[in-house]
Amino acid sequence: MKKILLGNEAIARGLLENGCSFAASYPGTPASEILSSFLQMAKAEKTPAIGEWSINEKVAFETALSVSYAGGRAAVSMKQVGLNVACDPLMSSAYTGVKGGFLVISADDPGPHSSQTEQDSRMMAVMAKIPVLDPSTPQEAKEMIGLAYQISEEFEIPVMLRPTTRICHSRQGILLKEIPAPSLASGFSKDPQRWAATPRYRFTLHLQLNQKIEAIAEKFGKDSFRKILGSSNARRCIISSGVALAYTYDILQELNLKDEITLYQVKMPYPLKAKALLAEIGSFEDILIIEETYPVIEMQLAMRGRLKGRLDGSIPSQGELVPDVLVESIRNFAGIPEGKKGLIPGKARRPTLCPGCPHRPAFYAIRQALPQGIYPSDIGCYTLGLNLGAVDTVLCMGAAISQAAGLYYAYRMNGEAPPIVATIGDSTFYHAGIPALINAVHNGAKFILLILDNSTTAMTGNQPTPGLEMLADGRTGKAVAIEEIVRASGVQNLTILDPYQLESMIQAVKEADKVTRSEDGGISVIISRHPCLMNLSPGQKQKSYGLEITGDCIACEICYRDFECPAISLNPQSGMARIDQNLCSGCGVCVQVCPQNAIKNNNSPQRGQRTPR
Amino acid sequence: MQIAITGRGGQGVLFLTRILTECALRLGLEVIASETHGMAMRGGSVISTLKVGPYRGPLVRSSQADLILALDDGSIETYAHLMAPTGTMILNTPGPNSSPAIDATGLAAKTGSPLMANLILLGFALKQKKLFCDYSLAESVTGDISPERFREANLKALQVGYSTGNAEGQE
Numbered sequence: 001m002k003k004i005l006l007g008n009e010a011i012a013r014g015l016l017e018n019g020c021s022f023a024a025s026y027p028g029t030p031a032s033e034i035l036s037s038f039l040q041m042a043k044a045e046k047t048p049a050i051g052e053w054s055i056n057e058k059v060a061f062e063t064a065l066s067v068s069y070a071g072g073r074a075a076v077s078m079k080q081v082g083l084n085v086a087c088d089p090l091m092s093s094a095y096t097g098v099k100g101g102f103l104v105i106s107a108d109d110p111g112p113h114s115s116q117t118e119q120d121s122r123m124m125a126v127m128a129k130i131p132v133l134d135p136s137t138p139q140e141a142k143e144m145i146g147l148a149y150q151i152s153e154e155f156e157i158p159v160m161l162r163p164t165t166r167i168c169h170s171r172q173g174i175l176l177k178e179i180p181a182p183s184l185a186s187g188f189s190k191d192p193q194r195w196a197a198t199p200r201y202r203f204t205l206h207l208q209l210n211q212k213i214e215a216i217a218e219k220f221g222k223d224s225f226r227k228i229l230g231s232s233n234a235r236r237c238i239i240s241s242g243v244a245l246a247y248t249y250d251i252l253q254e255l256n257l258k259d260e261i262t263l264y265q266v267k268m269p270y271p272l273k274a275k276a277l278l279a280e281i282g283s284f285e286d287i288l289i290i291e292e293t294y295p296v297i298e299m300q301l302a303m304r305g306r307l308k309g310r311l312d313g314s315i316p317s318q319g320e321l322v323p324d325v326l327v328e329s330i331r332n333f334a335g336i337p338e339g340k341k342g343l344i345p346g347k348a349r350r351p352t353l354c355p356g357c358p359h360r361p362a363f364y365a366i367r368q369a370l371p372q373g374i375y376p377s378d379i380g381c382y383t384l385g386l387n388l389g390a391v392d393t394v395l396c397m398g399a400a401i402s403q404a405a406g407l408y409y410a411y412r413m414n415g416e417a418p419p420i421v422a423t424i425g426d427s428t429f430y431h432a433g434i435p436a437l438i439n440a441v442h443n444g445a446k447f448i449l450l451i452l453d454n455s456t457t458a459m460t461g462n463q464p465t466p467g468l469e470m471l472a473d474g475r476t477g478k479a480v481a482i483e484e485i486v487r488a489s490g491v492q493n494l495t496i497l498d499p500y501q502l503e504s505m506i507q508a509v510k511e512a513d514k515v516t517r518s519e520d521g522g523i524s525v526i527i528s529r530h531p532c533l534m535n536l537s538p539g540q541k542q543k544s545y546g547l548e549i550t551g552d553c554i555a556c557e558i559c560y561r562d563f564e565c566p567a568i569s570l571n572p573q574s575g576m577a578r579i580d581q582n583l584c585s586g587c588g589v590c591v592q593v594c595p596q597n598a599i600k601n602n603n604s605p606q607r608g609q610r611t612p613r
Numbered sequence: 614m615q616i617a618i619t620g621r622g623g624q625g626v627l628f629l630t631r632i633l634t635e636c637a638l639r640l641g642l643e644v645i646a647s648e649t650h651g652m653a654m655r656g657g658s659v660i661s662t663l664k665v666g667p668y669r670g671p672l673v674r675s676s677q678a679d680l681i682l683a684l685d686d687g688s689i690e691t692y693a694h695l696m697a698p699t700g701t702m703i704l705n706t707p708g709p710n711s712s713p714a715i716d717a718t719g720l721a722a723k724t725g726s727p728l729m730a731n732l733i734l735l736g737f738a739l740k741q742k743k744l745f746c747d748y749s750l751a752e753s754v755t756g757d758i759s760p761e762r763f764r765e766a767n768l769k770a771l772q773v774g775y776s777t778g779n780a781e782g783q784e
Binding site for chain 1: 621622623630631634635637638643644645646647648649650651652654655656657658668669670671672673674675676685687688689690691692693694718722727
């Protein structure tokens with residue numbers, strides 16, 4: 001039976017069809033739906049497979065790995081920058097190896113669309129010396145999981161599956177197979193020289209790892225390389241992998257080049273069976289390699305001078321290999337003239353915080369209270385505080401707090417520091433903010449930290465955080481309160497406020513600045529707490545006001561430019577602001593923002609009258 | 614057939630993508646679609662592309678789209694380059710337009726479900742017979758994949774778009 005599935009759902013289905021007993025993840029685009037789909041499907045199919053949203057990718061990796069140590073089939077999924085966080089256990093687990101099949105799913109984001117980097121997880125697999133499979137469609141991603149578990153168990157090695165955004169977020173008819181009982185843990189067998197190896201034994205483990213990777217290339221390398229299109233008398237060939245292969249296939253068909261160019265797919269870019277591959281392609285006059293995003297296949301073939309690809313500039317070194325980019329590269333390669341230039345794509349609308357988003361008044365308050373401040377921030381919806389001029393740095397998960405400390409030290413060496421106001425979301429705080437906060441308190445840094453607590457991981461689709469009792473599979477767990485962690489970290493000055501109370505929030509930021517600057521001041525923390533409007537349960541509607549612009553409006557632009565509410569814009573006819581009632585959430589914060597008192601509540605708040613978008 | 618569905622985050626581009634991919638599956642056609650998730654969904658421009666037929670890659674190249682369903686008239690220029698010379702753009706906009714157009718947002722507000730503009734636009738496009746599937750198939754798929762509490766309103770919106778398409782067609 002075929003069913004339309006999102007690529008991430010196909011991957012989740014593939015895990016269940018291959019007996020995965022435990023999956024862990026931390027949400028991150030484009031990988032987020034893998035874990036939630038895994039648990040939903042497991043529940044629907046009544047299999048005993050379980051899983052969790054972990055606090056971060058390192059914890060997710062180590063937890064899932066240990067299920068494999070005990071003999072169960074397991075998987076960990078994350079986005080590519082999440083693999084950076086899990087890099088430590090990744091490198092070491094390649095040495096220790098695994099028992100039950102262990103899959104590392106790292107979703108790359110060429111473009112990038114929702115990430116800080118375009119890094120290629122396949123390169124991480126090369127560094128760790130573990131095999132990596134590179135699917136070109138959602139269906140293939142599902143099929144590869146069986147092979148991945150086979151390799152993983154036969155060679156006792158972690159195996160990586162590397163989908164990209166266009167695999168994760170593509171929809172396709174997927175052939176479903178039966179879901180067997182999961183392959184549960186058989187029990188942990190003690191073997192200290194392996195699981196607790198000291199450096200002396202690590203040398204042996206490294207030797208074994210090298211033998212494994214060579215044996216895997218030997219056994220699976222040939223089947224991983226196959227001809228997709230083309231006749232035997234073609235003079236040129238293209239070697240490709242991942243979704244770039246799918247586009248290349250479409251373009252060769254469209255340009256009717258399939259007799260002139262032979263197309264090969266590489267399913268396992270590492271380890272390659274390079275000798276066999278070179279023997280197959282050696283007779284072609286011209287060879288082009290198309291892969292995302294780094295030249296992983298190209299570098300292993302080591303045929304400088306004969307290969308075209310990223311290293312000689314035939315394929316651009318950055319950016320997604322979308323069909324519009326590839327068609328020009330393929331035309332050049334085939335020696336056919338450039339296509340007709342059509343319209344140039346227009347500028348896309350920039351994303352904004354939603355109407356009624358509680359982060360908006362929090363950022364606005366920071367700007368109002370301390371306009372001369374420096375504002376380190378972090379990864380999440382609230383990165384969009386950029387639009388309000390209240391985000392100055394975005395580096396990686398948790399960095400807002402360590403960077404606030406670093407900025408403070410940088411200025412302290414020169415004398416007086418400007419106000420430093422860091423912002424971090426609740427989920428990001430749990431993920432990587434806690435050690436940074438303890439470190440900053442311990443070392444005597446002085447800054448203000450706003451924890452933007454909307455009680456969810458909003459950007460990636462509202463996954464639960466450790467601050468809630470709800471677990472990934474719907475069970476009830478123990479909530480770990482942010483304020484308790486903050487106090488336990490040694491923070492003396494803590495305020496908890498609803499940012500919808502704009503004036504109180506502005507005062508609280510000013511007060512925090514005073515306390516922080518005092519002789520024995522340190523870090524002041526404000527927990528800005530209001531639930532995400534995208535995450536309200538049906539019974540949890542918030543007060544909604546009927547808002548209207550009155551004739552007192554002088555188009556000062558504060559509500560739609562400085563406060564940046566997407567529901568308010570300039571009405572060119574009247575020369576005044578106007579509210580789009582389809583977008584307005586009725587939060588009423590704009591009433592407090594307007595210096596002219598030109599926004600009126602038409603009605604007193606009515607509970608649950610309007611469903612927030 | 615290559616289709617692009619464009620709009621702003623929150624307008625329901627993904628739901629239309631789900632309906633159309635499911636329609637293709639039920640017709641026994643091969644289909645692959647690409648969606649926008651993540652940060653752009655926060656009110657930014659979003660696009661889904663759908664390729665029905667023997668394609669492997671999910672993205673539509675410039676000048677190849679047979680049909681564009683545009684939910685946001687403010688982002689027409691962002692995606693107009695995708696349309697084939699022989700293609701059609703079907704537009705949600707209040708004013709008159711050279712392309713087939715319907716005030717889906719206005720109609721949705723009138724029916725009391727401002728978030729259903731997406732289905733009104735789809736109903737309208739089905740009446741224009743620009744899709745690979747017909748109204749009755751789209752209707753039954755919409756009924757099947759709608760969450761219980763939105764089912765009735767979704768089907769109503771599809772119907773509103775379809776019957777408005779009729780009136781426009783007679784002009």
